[in-house]
Every structure is written in structure tokens, then in C-alpha cells.
Amino acid sequence: MNVGTRNLLLLSSSRLHGHGYLEHARSQLEELFNAKNVKTVLFVPFALRDHDKYTATVRAALQPWGYAVEGLHTKxxxxxxxxxxxxxxxxxxxxxxxxxxxxxxxxxxxxxxxVLQRGLTYVGSSAGTNVATRSIHTTNDMPVIHPPSFEALGLVPFNINPHYLETDLNTEHKGETRDERIEEFIAYHGRPVLGLREGTSVRIQGDKATLLGERHAKLFKADGSSLEYAPQADLSFLLQP
Amino acid sequence: MNVGTRNLLLLSSSRLHGHGYLEHARSQLEELFNAKNVKTVLFVPFALRDHDKYTATVRAALQPWGYAVEGLHTKxxxxxxxxxxxxxxxxxxxxxxxxxxxxxxxxxxxxxxxVLQRGLTYVGSSAGTNVATRSIHTTNDMPVIHPPSFEALGLVPFNINPHYLETDLNTEHKGETRDERIEEFIAYHGRPVLGLREGTSVRIQGDKATLLGERHAKLFKADGSSLEYAPQADLSFLLQP
Structure with missing residues (x-):
């Protein structure tokens, strides 16, 4: 696998409290696109039902920054x-x-x-980040549709939990906490999961991975322990197969 | 289908804040078991990893009330x-x-x-309630394992969302709310979902369904509207195919 040209940005979410749509990630997107001289972005709107409306939302965000947006569903x-x-x-x-x-x-x-062989630039957000990883086993979403497999694009060899957050310890609710759910995945699969808080993302350039954003990320390790990583942390070790 | 003998109790959860394990449901369980003179309960522990430990937990709750508990996994x-x-x-x-x-x-x-033809008494809690319904599309769980289908036992022809709760409107978190997730299911499937708050359950006797517990349940209807039902409400209409 020639990963020398891999050019990815995996966002926890497209919305962050107090910011406009994708606004918190503007400089990250600009750096990503400029690295490959990207002028036009092909948007994949399949995670929502109204593809035209969704593409228009993304266009309204990216066009003022100088990027044209086309919807894959129109091709x-x-x-x-x-x-x-x-x-x-x-x-x-x-x-x-x-x-x-x-x-x-x-x-x-x-x-x-x-993406892996020909260096196609990839941006994923939330569900788009889940499918970029090894599998969608660590999504937060409700399983409204049954896919033939949970194995995904495998652009990176680890799992991500987008919208990661600690559960309020004062809650009276008895459903599982997010941490319990992630630990359950690890108990079955023995693979690490990166808990990406809203506003953070992982930038992958070839075989280098970096945590971006202004918050820490929590890595749930295969051995059951966990570790917090600070903004700008080097996460390249997660790219080792 | 002969549902005249159907004898089910579908609990939102086995734990309720401020109560011991299954304690909040004691009178519901006693009524259910006594209706068929049940003395021994066969426990199905497959939703957790440690089957012996899980069976012991259930035995510790039910034995003092006069019911023997055996683990299916030991048979x-x-x-x-x-x-x-x-x-x-x-x-x-x-x-x-x-x-x-x-x-x-x-x-x-x-x-x-x-359960449907021979009147075997069925108790489900949380995941055990999800699998009792038409499908597991409305579970809150993380998809840590890929089942061959989301279609389930179909002991009732509607869907349930256990551990149902309103999302805190003051949150700064941008992940979907529970209501949004359930509405997404309905948008794809056009089928009703009963949001069962912790501490509540549905009792099914033949073709009669009743809401038990001290809180309301929220019914998300196939047409996109929703309605709250009070404790002891007659939900038999949900059993119509």
C-alpha cells in the first residue's frame, strides 16, 4: 500500500457550539485543500435523506472560502x-x-x-469519519438501516468515536455511558478507539497523523487503559497496521 | 397466529435510580409469573459477556421473591x-x-x-425488550457486533426504544437527540416506536397491552407526530398488525 500521498481530514463534527457550519474547521480545511491545490470539492451527501439540501448547506459554507462544491448524487x-x-x-x-x-x-x-493509492483528498465529518476508519462499530448512531457489513473504507487502521463526550456523573439515567460502550467494543475486538470530542479532528498526511482543534482526544487502548492527548499531539503510531 | 395465551412483560430497564436490581418491577414480575404459576425462570444471559455472573445477579434478585433461576447457557x-x-x-x-x-x-x-403459539412467558429488559419487538433498529446500543439481520423475535409488531429520555435542551453537544434518532427510523420505515422511560414497561396479555410503571411513555407515530400515554394506559392498538 502506497500511503505516501494520503491526504485526509477526519472531523468529529461539522457543527461546534458557538460556531457556524464547518466554521471551526476552516483553517484545517484550507490547509488540507491547499496541500493538493484543490479548487472543487465533490460532496457525498448519502448520510442524510435530502441530498440537494445537504449539498447546498455545504456549498454555502465552502463557496465563500473559495471552493466550488458539487454533489456526487447529481453525477x-x-x-x-x-x-x-x-x-x-x-x-x-x-x-x-x-x-x-x-x-x-x-x-x-x-x-x-x-484515497490510498492515488492520493485523493478525503474529508469526513461524523458519519463520514466513521466510514473512513476500519469499521463503523463505534458510531453513536441508531441502526435505522442494516448494512451488509460494518467494515468500512479502512483509510486508517483504527476506530474513531466522533462526538465523544464524558457522561455526566450526576445523571440518574441507567443506560450505558459512552465510555462503557467503547470499552465493550474493545472487549470484543481488541482494537484501539480514538474518542474525538466535538471541535477536534485528525489530520493525516501520508504516514503522519496529528490531533487538531482546541480540545484533548481520549484514546481507548486495546489493553483496556486510556490516555488523553493534547492538541497538536502526534498520533502517527495509530497508523501502524 | 394464536396470541390468546401471549404472556409478556417488556421492561425499559432492569435498574431504576434509587432502587435495587429489578426491585422497581417486583410486583409486575410477580403478577406475570403468577398468571402462569411460574416457579422457575430460565435466564438468557447472552447480551453480556460473563453469563455465570449475570445469571447470579438475576438469581440474587428473583430467588428471595420465591423464583428459582437457571441459566440457559448451562443447559x-x-x-x-x-x-x-x-x-x-x-x-x-x-x-x-x-x-x-x-x-x-x-x-x-x-x-x-x-412465546406466540405455546404461551411461554417472556420477560425482556432493555436489549431483551428490543429483541422481543419487530426489530432492533431502535436500540441505543453501540453496534459492536454485526448480526445477519436487525429483524428480531417479533413478539409484538411495533418497535420500542428502551431507556427513553428527552435530550437536555441546554446542552452544547451537537450529536443527534434521541427524538431525532427515533424520527429518523420512522422516516425510513414508517412504523411506530414506543419510547419507554426507565421504570416503565409494557405488559402484554393475549391481545391486550398495558403501560406499567409510574411515568408516561411517548409514542412516536408512523405519521411523524407523537403522543404521551399515562401509566396504566391501554396500548392494545399497537398490537394490531
């Missing part, structure tokens, strides 16, 4: 559109719906190959 | 044990893990037949 040939794209942005919504669509459209292998 | 022949059981209790944990196990052990059809 006559999805495979060709992806092969010709300068960058793809896979938006959030429901992770199960998104992955099911990618399998049904037979785009999983193609997207993996384009 | 040499699961099918035979189910066919000979007076009542089964399917405990909570991870809904995906539980359903995957039931499919792998080929118990889905058998349990459905025993």
Missing part, C-alpha cells in the same frame, strides 16, 4: 465522478445509511483505492 | 431447555451481541413459536 456516473474528483467530502448524518449506500453503489473499494 | 440442549421452560427472562446488555447469538444458535424461530 451520471458515480465512479467516473470520483475518479475525476480533486477532493471528496463525506458528510455526517446516519452512519448505517451512509455505509449501506456505499456498499449498494459498489463504491467502497473504489473510494479506498482512490 | 446441554438449548432448544430442549426452552421447550421445557416455564418462563424465560432475556436480560439487557448489548442488543447486537444478543441478537447475533440468537441467530447463531438458531433460536429466533423457536423462541417466537414458543
Amino acid at each position: 451520471p456516473d458515480f465512479g467516473q465522478a470520483l475518479r475525476e474528483a480533486e477532493a471528496i467530502f463525506v458528510g455526517g448524518g446516519n452512519t448505517f445509511v451512509l455505509l449501506k449506500q456505499l456498499y449498494e453503489l459498489q463504491l467502497v473499494e473504489l473510494m479506498r483505492e482512490l | 446441554p440442549d438449548f432448544g430442549q431447555a426452552l421447550r421445557e421452560a416455564e418462563a424465560i427472562f432475556v436480560g439487557g446488555g448489548n442488543t447486537f451481541v444478543l441478537l447475533k447469538q440468537l441467530y447463531e444458535l438458531q433460536l429466533v424461530e423457536l423462541m417466537r413459536e414458543l
Whole structure:
């Protein structure tokens, strides 16, 4: 696998309290796109039901910053559109719906190959971040649709939990906490999970991974322990297969 | 389908703030078991990893009330044990893990037949309530395991969201609210979902369904509207196919 050209930005969320849509990630997106001279972004809106409206929302955010946005769903040939794209942005919504669509459209292998072998720039947010990882086992979403597999694009060999947050210790609610859910995944799979708080993201350049944003990220390790990483932390070790 | 003998109790949760394990449901369980003169309960512990420990927890709760508890996992022949059981209790944990196990052990059809055709008493809690319904699409759990289908036992023809709660409107968190998740399910499937708050349950006797517990339940209707039902409400209309 030639990962020398891998150019990814995996956002915890597109919205952050107190900011406009994608506003908190503007400088991160600009750095990512400028690294490959991207002018037009192909948006993948499949995680939500209204593809036109969703694409318009993303266009309204990115166009003022100088990037054109096109919706993959408007293209006559999805495979060709992806092969010709300068960058793809896979938006959030429901992770199960998104992955099911990618399998049904037979785009999983193609997207993996384009990003890993041909350096296609990839932005994921929330569900779009889940599908970029090894599997969607660590999504927070409700399983409203049954995909044929939870295995995903595998652009990185670890799992991410987007919208990560600590559970309020004063709650009287008896449902599982987020940490308990993630630890349950690890008990079954023995693989690490990066808990990405809203406002943070992981930037991947080739074989280098860096934590971006103004908050820490919590790494749940395969051995059951956990560790907090500060903004700008080097997370490249997570890219080791 | 002969549902004249259907004898079910579907609990939102086994734990309620301020109460011991299953304590809040004691009178509900006693009424259910006494209706069929149940003395021994066959516990299905597959939603958690430690089956012995889980069975011991349930035994410690039910034995002082006069019911013997046996673990299905200790039986040499699961099918035979189910066919000979007076009542089964399917405990909570991870809904995906539980359903995957039931499919792998080929118990889905058998349990459905025993409960619906032969009046086997069924108690479900949390994940055990999810699998009792039409499908597990409305679980809150993390999808740590991929089951071959989300279709479940279908002991009732609607969906339940256990541990239902309103999202704190003051939160700065941008993940979906519980209501948004349930509405997303309805948008895709057009089927009603009963939001069961902790401490509440649905009692089903033949073709009669009643809301038990001291809190309201929120019904998300197929048309997108919602309605609150008070304790002791008659929910039999949800049993219409």
C-alpha cells in the first residue's frame, strides 16, 4: 500500500457550539485543500435523506472560502465522478445509511483505492469519519438501516468515536455511558478507539497523523487503559497496521 | 397466529435510580409469573459477556421473591431447555451481541413459536425488550457486533426504544437527540416506536397491552407526530398488525 500521498481530514463534527457550519474547521480545511491545490470539492451527501439540501448547506459554507462544491448524487456516473474528483467530502448524518449506500453503489473499494493509492483528498465529518476508519462499530448512531457489513473504507487502521463526550456523573439515567460502550467494543475486538470530542479532528498526511482543534482526544487502548492527548499531539503510531 | 395465551412483560430497564436490581418491577414480575404459576425462570444471559455472573445477579434478585433461576447457557440442549421452560427472562446488555447469538444458535424461530403459539412467558429488559419487538433498529446500543439481520423475535409488531429520555435542551453537544434518532427510523420505515422511560414497561396479555410503571411513555407515530400515554394506559392498538 502506497500511503505516501494520503491526504485526509477526519472531523468529529461539522457543527461546534458557538460556531457556524464547518466554521471551526476552516483553517484545517484550507490547509488540507491547499496541500493538493484543490479548487472543487465533490460532496457525498448519502448520510442524510435530502441530498440537494445537504449539498447546498455545504456549498454555502465552502463557496465563500473559495471552493466550488458539487454533489456526487447529481453525477451520471458515480465512479467516473470520483475518479475525476480533486477532493471528496463525506458528510455526517446516519452512519448505517451512509455505509449501506456505499456498499449498494459498489463504491467502497473504489473510494479506498482512490484515497490510498492515488492520493485523493478525503474529508469526513461524523458519519463520514466513521466510514473512513476500519469499521463503523463505534458510531453513536441508531441502526435505522442494516448494512451488509460494518467494515468500512479502512483509510486508517483504527476506530474513531466522533462526538465523544464524558457522561455526566450526576445523571440518574441507567443506560450505558459512552465510555462503557467503547470499552465493550474493545472487549470484543481488541482494537484501539480514538474518542474525538466535538471541535477536534485528525489530520493525516501520508504516514503522519496529528490531533487538531482546541480540545484533548481520549484514546481507548486495546489493553483496556486510556490516555488523553493534547492538541497538536502526534498520533502517527495509530497508523501502524 | 394464536396470541390468546401471549404472556409478556417488556421492561425499559432492569435498574431504576434509587432502587435495587429489578426491585422497581417486583410486583409486575410477580403478577406475570403468577398468571402462569411460574416457579422457575430460565435466564438468557447472552447480551453480556460473563453469563455465570449475570445469571447470579438475576438469581440474587428473583430467588428471595420465591423464583428459582437457571441459566440457559448451562443447559446441554438449548432448544430442549426452552421447550421445557416455564418462563424465560432475556436480560439487557448489548442488543447486537444478543441478537447475533440468537441467530447463531438458531433460536429466533423457536423462541417466537414458543412465546406466540405455546404461551411461554417472556420477560425482556432493555436489549431483551428490543429483541422481543419487530426489530432492533431502535436500540441505543453501540453496534459492536454485526448480526445477519436487525429483524428480531417479533413478539409484538411495533418497535420500542428502551431507556427513553428527552435530550437536555441546554446542552452544547451537537450529536443527534434521541427524538431525532427515533424520527429518523420512522422516516425510513414508517412504523411506530414506543419510547419507554426507565421504570416503565409494557405488559402484554393475549391481545391486550398495558403501560406499567409510574411515568408516561411517548409514542412516536408512523405519521411523524407523537403522543404521551399515562401509566396504566391501554396500548392494545399497537398490537394490531
